[in-house]
Amino acid sequence: xxxxxxxxxxxxxxMIDQRLLPGEFKVATLSDFQQVADAITNMVVRGxxxxxASAAFGLALTAMRSKANDVQSLRTELQIAADTLRSxxxxxxxLGWALDRMISATSTFDGGLVQLQExxxxxxxxxxxxxxxxxxRMAAHGAELIEDGDTIIHHCNTGALATVDWGTxxxxxxxxxxxxxxxxxxxxxxxxxxxxARLSAWELEQYGVPYEIITDNSAGYFLSRGQAQKVFVGSDxxxxxxxxxxxxxxxxxxxxxxxxxxxxxxVVPTSTIDLSIASGDxxxxxxxxxxxxxxxxxxxxxxxxxxxxxxxxAFDVTPNRLVSAIVTENGIVQAPFDINLPKAVGGK
Amino acid sequence: xxxxxxxxxxxxxxMIDQRLLPGEFKVATLSDFQQVADAITNMVVRGxxxxxASAAFGLALTAMRSKANDVQSLRTELQIAADTLRSxxxxxxxLGWALDRMISATSTFDGGLVQLQExxxxxxxxxxxxxxxxxxRMAAHGAELIEDGDTIIHHCNTGALATVDWGTxxxxxxxxxxxxxxxxxxxxxxxxxxxxARLSAWELEQYGVPYEIITDNSAGYFLSRGQAQKVFVGSDxxxxxxxxxxxxxxxxxxxxxxxxxxxxxxVVPTSTIDLSIASGDxxxxxxxxxxxxxxxxxxxxxxxxxxxxxxxxAFDVTPNRLVSAIVTENGIVQAPFDINLPKAVGGK
Numbered sequence: 001x002x003x004x005x006x007x008x009x010x011x012x013x014x015m016i017d018q019r020l021l022p023g024e025f026k027v028a029t030l031s032d033f034q035q036v037a038d039a040i041t042n043m044v045v046r047g048x049x050x051x052x053a054s055a056a057f058g059l060a061l062t063a064m065r066s067k068a069n070d071v072q073s074l075r076t077e078l079q080i081a082a083d084t085l086r087s088x089x090x091x092x093x094x095l096g097w098a099l100d101r102m103i104s105a106t107s108t109f110d111g112g113l114v115q116l117q118e119x120x121x122x123x124x125x126x127x128x129x130x131x132x133x134x135x136x137r138m139a140a141h142g143a144e145l146i147e148d149g150d151t152i153i154h155h156c157n158t159g160a161l162a163t164v165d166w167g168t169x170x171x172x173x174x175x176x177x178x179x180x181x182x183x184x185x186x187x188x189x190x191x192x193x194x195x196x197a198r199l200s201a202w203e204l205e206q207y208g209v210p211y212e213i214i215t216d217n218s219a220g221y222f223l224s225r226g227q228a229q230k231v232f233v234g235s236d237x238x239x240x241x242x243x244x245x246x247x248x249x250x251x252x253x254x255x256x257x258x259x260x261x262x263x264x265x266x267v268v269p270t271s272t273i274d275l276s277i278a279s280g281d282x283x284x285x286x287x288x289x290x291x292x293x294x295x296x297x298x299x300x301x302x303x304x305x306x307x308x309x310x311x312x313x314a315f316d317v318t319p320n321r322l323v324s325a326i327v328t329e330n331g332i333v334q335a336p337f338d339i340n341l342p343k344a345v346g347g348k
Numbered sequence: 349x350x351x352x353x354x355x356x357x358x359x360x361x362x363m364i365d366q367r368l369l370p371g372e373f374k375v376a377t378l379s380d381f382q383q384v385a386d387a388i389t390n391m392v393v394r395g396x397x398x399x400x401a402s403a404a405f406g407l408a409l410t411a412m413r414s415k416a417n418d419v420q421s422l423r424t425e426l427q428i429a430a431d432t433l434r435s436x437x438x439x440x441x442x443l444g445w446a447l448d449r450m451i452s453a454t455s456t457f458d459g460g461l462v463q464l465q466e467x468x469x470x471x472x473x474x475x476x477x478x479x480x481x482x483x484x485r486m487a488a489h490g491a492e493l494i495e496d497g498d499t500i501i502h503h504c505n506t507g508a509l510a511t512v513d514w515g516t517x518x519x520x521x522x523x524x525x526x527x528x529x530x531x532x533x534x535x536x537x538x539x540x541x542x543x544x545a546r547l548s549a550w551e552l553e554q555y556g557v558p559y560e561i562i563t564d565n566s567a568g569y570f571l572s573r574g575q576a577q578k579v580f581v582g583s584d585x586x587x588x589x590x591x592x593x594x595x596x597x598x599x600x601x602x603x604x605x606x607x608x609x610x611x612x613x614x615v616v617p618t619s620t621i622d623l624s625i626a627s628g629d630x631x632x633x634x635x636x637x638x639x640x641x642x643x644x645x646x647x648x649x650x651x652x653x654x655x656x657x658x659x660x661x662a663f664d665v666t667p668n669r670l671v672s673a674i675v676t677e678n679g680i681v682q683a684p685f686d687i688n689l690p691k692a693v694g695g696k
């Protein structure tokens with residue numbers, strides 16, 4: 001199954017509960033937009049593209065299960081649902097992008113209630129389907145950057161689980177592997193929620209890609225000893241100048257790559273590029289609860305003294321000077337990013 | 349009690365079992381050098397100065413509990429014990445430094461068996477006592493670098509638990525706090541063994557120093573937002589050129605400090621400076637077992653898929669170009685380190 005998908009029989013959203021992997025494979029079924037918003041906030045589903053598709057399906061739930069008697073009432077319900085979904089997490093731009101696209105698709109609509117419901121569901125399904133197709137195009141572009149024998153450092157999870165299917169940075173790695181290139185992946189475990197050790201490892205097991213897990217703080221060690229030739233990451237939001245907001249730790253990884261002359265690539269669908277934001281300083285960074293740092297993942301066992309506090313920013317910004325190139329579905333974008341990113345977004 | 353100490357009534361070594369903190373305060377009692385070597389390898393005791401003192405007491409155990417009938421037999425026993433202790437962990441230089449000093453103290457000895465035993469114990473006790481005194485001198489020097497209102501990022505544990513008492517980098521922080529400076533500490537949790545979240549947090553609770561725990565990968569975020577003004581770390585071995593081998597993650601932290609113009613200070617007793625090693629490239633880096641990465645600390649619960657591999661280097665090397673100054677018990681050493689470190693080691 002896909003990471004998130006529509007159940008046409010039951011008019012439900014089904015998504016893989018990513019909090020439980022790799023120990024347990026469980027599918028959550030959601031029947032209203034509030035459940036979808038909660039699933040995004042609580043990271044049942046995570047990854048910028050997967051969040052975008054989930055939000056779109058959240059609106060589809062509102063439409064398909066609405067008790068509205070007319071088009072205007074349904075439009076009002078959709079707007080309320082969109083506002084709630086939009087605030088589920090602040091950093092990934094795909095959330096807003098998908099909701100804007102959904103609302104925009106209805107803006108010139110002047111048919112009846114049932115047609116509007118069908119249009120909303122069809123648009124959500126399109127977003128999901130296009131995500132898979134876009135990822136495969138990105139993977140083909142990005143795989144050109146990988147050479148036979150490369151060891152690649154990867155941060156967080158950017159695979160099928162972070163998208164509707166296939167993945168961004170991990171999709172590039174998977175493509176290179178399927179092309180027969182002999183590669184090895186060092187997976188940053190990605191504290192505090194360990195998406196690398198849990199989710200990316202689980203995916204690479206299934207694809208048969210050789211990997212080892214490393215602590216985030218040891219990437220510099222391997223880079224400084226010539227034990228990694230490429231770094232690939234995703235992005236939750238990329239500013240117009242190529243500054244990359246991504247999972248916390250990406251910035252320090254990029255510094256270590258730069259210090260050792262190792263290329264650092266961000267793999268980002270154009271839906272993740274926010275041309276309205278001039279630089280990364282302006283991207284809102286979510287700070288999550290201290291308990292994610294203080295309690296070991298799912299162990300329910302505090303690691304720190306009673307009463308200890310913690311800070312928990314979920315993302316950071318990697319300045320464009322540390323980014324070697326940005327891989328999009330429309331090709332590989334080189335610096336100057338402020339000139340070349342808008343062209344890529346425009347499909348040129 | 350001290351982190352490691354001699355029990356004069358029972359002729360035993362007592363040390364705080366640091367694997368159990370902060371959940372449990374338990375004192376291990378050791379009665380032969382092999383137990384001491386195991387305690388060092390398994391990290392019952394850790395931290396370069398604490399390891400050095402423990403090794404010295406390991407030789408004292410051999411001496412005081414020896415069944416040797418003559419001085420030569422005891423010397424042979426001591427040499428065997430020293431060889432075992434020396435290989436307990438490879439990176440920290442204090443281990444070899446303390447053992448060399450112990451053996452050297454006996455080299456011109458020409459008395460009887462009992463006097464040799466007493467001399468060995470007295471030398472071990474001197475190493476332990478001097479460690480505390482040296483740390484306090486370092487703390488006084490280092491505290492001059494801290495200003496009222498500073499937020500300080502600290503890596504691993506370098507406090508009383510990493511030494512015989514008082515600490516190195518954390519000792520500097522404690523001293524600044526006791527001088528009445530209002531400071532805040534962001535403690536790197538320090539994966540995989542979480543010495544920061546467990547041990548440094550436990551110490552700062554007791555000293556009353558305000559702190560928060562952060563993931564190692566988020567230090568760059570706080571530095572880039574101007575939320576930290578200083579970085580203080582310890583060192584397991586510092587090369588003659590000022591390259592600093594320290595707990596894994598130190599190098600990436602130093603890069604992030606440099607990238608944001610934040611001073612990065614290493615606090616190192618001269619016993620940790622290895623003038624026989626020209627640069628950090630030559631320092632042996634211990635790689636420990638994968639299970640430290642794959643199993644959450646003490647949770648006995650794997651975080652990764654069955655069969656996942658991991659790499660686990662315990663230390664890395666921070667090049668001297670990233671080091672703002674090195675604090676020793678003989679004062680604050682500035683670059684060029686290859687000129688100034690030997691002077692500091694010589695007490696000038």
